[in-house]
Amino acid sequence: MRQTRINRYSLWALALMLSATTYASPKDTLVTNTDGVTVFPDTRYAGGATAVRIQIIRDNIVRVSASPNSTFKDPKSFMASYKHESVKWTLKNESDEVVLNTPSLAAHINKVTGAVKFTDLSGKELLHERTNNGRQLTSTIYEGQPSWKLVQTFESQPQEGYFGLGQHQDGIYNYNGRQVYFFQNNTEVAVPFLLSSRNYGILWDNYSLTKAGDTREYLPLSRLQLFSKAGEEGWLTTSYAPNRDKPDSVAFTRAESIIDYSYLDDDKKGLPAGYPQPTSAITWEGSIASNVPGTHQLKFVYGGYIRVWVDGKLMADKWRQSWNPGVAILDLNLADHQKHPIKIQWLPDGAASYLNAKVLPPAPPALQNTFSFDSDAGQQIDYYFIAGKNADEVIGGYRVLTGDAPIVPRWALGFWQSRERYKSQQEVLETVKTFRQRGIPLDNIVQDWSYWKENDWGSQEFDATRFPDPDGMIKELHKQHTRLMISVWPKVYEGINVYNQFKKSGWLYGRNIADRQRDWIGEGYISTFYDAFNADARKGFWDLLNKHLYSKGLDAWWMDASEPDILSNVSPEKRIGQMIPSAAGLAAENLNAYPLENARGIYEGQRGTDPNSRVFLLTRSGYAGSQRYAATIWSGDIGARWEDMKTQITAGVNFSMSGLPYWTMDIGGFGVEKRFEHPNAADQKEWQELQTRWFQFGTFVPLFRSHGQFPFREIFNVSEPGSPAYESMLYYNRLRYRLLPYTYSLAGMAYHQQYTIMRGxxxxxxxxxxxxxxxxxxxxxxxxxxxxxxxxxxxxxxxxxxxxxxxxxxxxxxxxxxxxxxxxxxxxxxxxxxxxxxxxxxxxxxxxxxxxxxxxxxxxxxxxxxxxxxxxxxxxxxxxxxxxxxxxxxxxxxxxxxxxxxxxxxxxxxxxxxxxxxxxxxxxxxxxxxxxxxxxxxxxxxxxxxxxxxxxxxxxx
Incomplete structure (x- = not known):
């Protein structure tokens, strides 16, 4: 009731303001189009929108656009691929609003504010934009060109659930009251499709850096009340121990109130000069407090080990390989200046480790029960509203807009064995031979990166010293009823023949070359990525793959680093700079669409070359529409830890509810702690159980695939026959194959009935x-x-x-x-x-x-x-x-x-x-x-x- 009174008061106040103003008559503020209407609201109450347009796409799908100008530019949509169909709709031009009725819903547009509301035909409200200045279009500039920061806020119901929005590693299932950040990164996949528990969806057609949900900025830890170990107000006590194995052997302490070592390009500003970070331990201790009642979300981005205690309780105990940080969000109920003891301990795991701690305080009353999309760049607001009788109908509407999901090859639903990495042709063939000799079901084996010569990344050619006969290897695998998938990157080393050809054609991003940035291979090599937004470059990339790989009989593609991960763990601003110039236009406006176009190139290339052989793509990143290019997304280089396994549940479920039906993960986790590389008896026992439990889980996801760094992940390398681990993994592997009539039927449903296989x-x-x-x-x-x-x-x-x-x-x-x-x-x-x-x-x-x-x-x-x-x-x-x-x-x-x-x-x-x-x-x-x-x-x-x-x-x- 309280929210209702607030809304009524706001409308009453707005009415008073409008009554003193002279406006054009309704006929001057409305233009009727063949597929809908355009309204020209008062920009003072429309957040800078000069024109708001409604287009009827289907009975249950409506496109909403808002422009800062009186016309619409309609920039290229990478995600949308639908064809307009004739839909019967009617128009009511009333004194304060325009109402469009389809056979399934009604769309209402306020003539003054431009706010849009959706109802069913009985008048029951489904969704409405915030009435007064619920959208904001603010001018900005990128690459010397005009652009707009775009914000759209919706009112929500207190018990409404929000799902989808891509794949994220925060362990969150329901995003009501949460923030989701759309930035393609290793383990984080942006898909701007929201599925509501009230049976509607919103597809946000934008490709820039975007926040969804509670879009307020996370604040530095210093915005809370901080107290040192001794009780002094204003800071935490920070202890530096040079030996990470002895964190209590403190060399010195100092007062600190900000923890912010987020990205590679930060250069760890703020750490003591000369401090031996790779071998150190850093501990922040004291107390925190707040006089803002409610749940505070404490967010950590970490590389290495991090442990957090609040009120003496261990709330986080996590690890992630240093070059690929993870995310942890802790919910803390702080109020009335009550002090809560806190201890944060960071053990960096290498020189490239990162740590950041920020807080999102409770939303103020004006922002409670709202959900927003906030994009950094774009030419206009564009989103699609999809209504349905159930979640499957809503996701079906998403696929009407963005494309069907082709059925994966039947063999793709069998077991995939992978490793980082098989280093020779002999290793690949011996592994498959062992599977067959032991009677372990197998359909696919994967050749990960670096099958090329060390200094020849991007050539797509096998190193003949380790793979002397790749054609023969593939033929032998096929004789063994085994398919081969191979890793292909958009990455090219400076100076190789491919680089010279692509550079001459204008197909490469130049900034990483100009920065003379070296990678981590051998002596370190300078590289860049090709511009997947360039149609000629996509064709050139496919021609390269076809010449050196597909023509040999290759079966599937592993598209690694497709974010594009030109340089790992850089800031979003750095990534944008690395992608300038781009054939798509402003890099800031198109940033997140790269993996979509990258997949498009191989999908269209293979179907053009071999039209009736099903394409299979495994890619580390995707976007809305990736499913139409036969893309399966995997959850990236996650850690081989119990908590990482747990977060894959919500990661996979929400990704699937984002409309893309094929998802998988590295069974067993990718990055491995040193204690598991050369384990003692206790660690070996835990490792075997971790692999077993993860294998059990992996049996029941759309793609069944084992992969990771050393130790090797083949069943027979995890444990011996007769052991609980071996026998359990063998049981679930065989069960997966027994269930093939069920699972392949689900794949058929995903295409023919727009079904979702992995379901929240x-x-x-x-x-x-x-x-x-x-x-x-x-x-x-x-x-x-x-x-x-x-x-x-x-x-x-x-x-x-x-x-x-x-x-x-x-x-x-x-x-x-x-x-x-x-x-x-x-x-x-x-x-x-x-x-x-x-x-x-x-x-x-x-x-x-x-x-x-x-x-x-x-x-x-x-x-x-x-x-x-x-x-x-x-x-x-x-x-x-x-x-x-x-x-x-x-x-x-x-x-x-x-x-x-x-x-x-x-x-x-x-x-x-x-x-x-x-x-x-x-x-x-x-x-x-x-x-x-x-x-x-x-x-x-x-x-x-x-x-x-x-x-x-x-x-x-």
């Missing part, structure tokens, strides 16, 4: 209030509830079972009612997995690779108790004929009231389709607990020829 609970259980807050578990497809174990030595785990249906334990079939938290057993060899009541899960035979057995029977596990349905999708597996209708769908339904299971008429056909199928039926019910065991004796077998068949559940097995 809010997608499937919107009426369960816990779905807004439970972010440590998720749904894998419609049936599996996944709850990874992310803590050492944990043997049981609390699992929330969403309300509205019952749940079956995957391993025992035991039934539990939903709407409660249960304690699930989690022995070393298994992680908690539950199956939703009313599920049909198709499983195939044991496989060593995805196309090993054809034809094969399918076992249908039917979890009764509610109606159930699942559609088995199949196509040719490696080509694009499905785009022309060459695929089949077999609908399977179960009716709880009649106890009837129907395998419906097959729809569609494709070359090589199995005309006759065998289906094995296994019933699981509340009274009959059975594990998901494909070797179990079935209750019935059905011969299927494409015509509908039925069977009845007889209440016994």
């Amino acid at each position: 609970l809010v997608m499937d259980f919107p009426n369960d209030e816990h779905s807004l807050t439970v972010g440590h578990e998720y749904m894998y497809g419609p049936s599996f509830l996944i709850n990874p174990i992310c803590e050492y030595n944990r043997r049981e785990q609390s699992v929330y079972l969403p309300a509205g249906q019952g749940w079956f334990d995957l391993y025992t079939g035991a039934y539990q009612e939903g709407g409660q938290e249960v304690t699930a057993k989690a022995p070393y060899e298994r992680m908690p997995v539950y199956v939703k009541e009313g599920s049909i899960i198709p499983m195939g035979p044991a496989l060593q690779y995805t196309d090993e057995k054809k034809p094969y029977p399918v076992t249908l596990f039917v979890y009764t108790g509610k109606d159930a349905s699942f559609t088995i999708y199949e196509d040719e597996g490696t080509n694009y004929n499905y785009e022309k209708g060459a695929y089949s769908q077999i609908p399977v339904t179960y009716n709880e009231s009649t106890k009837e299971l129907s395998i419906g008429d097959r729809k569609g056909t494709f070359e090589g389709m199995q005309l006759r199928r065998q289906f094995r039926i296994v019933w699981i019910s509340k009274s009959t607990a059975r594990p998901l065991d494909p070797e179990v004796k079935p209750s019935a077998q059905i011969s299927y020829t494409g015509k509908k068949v039925t069977i009845f559940y007889q209440h016994k097995n």
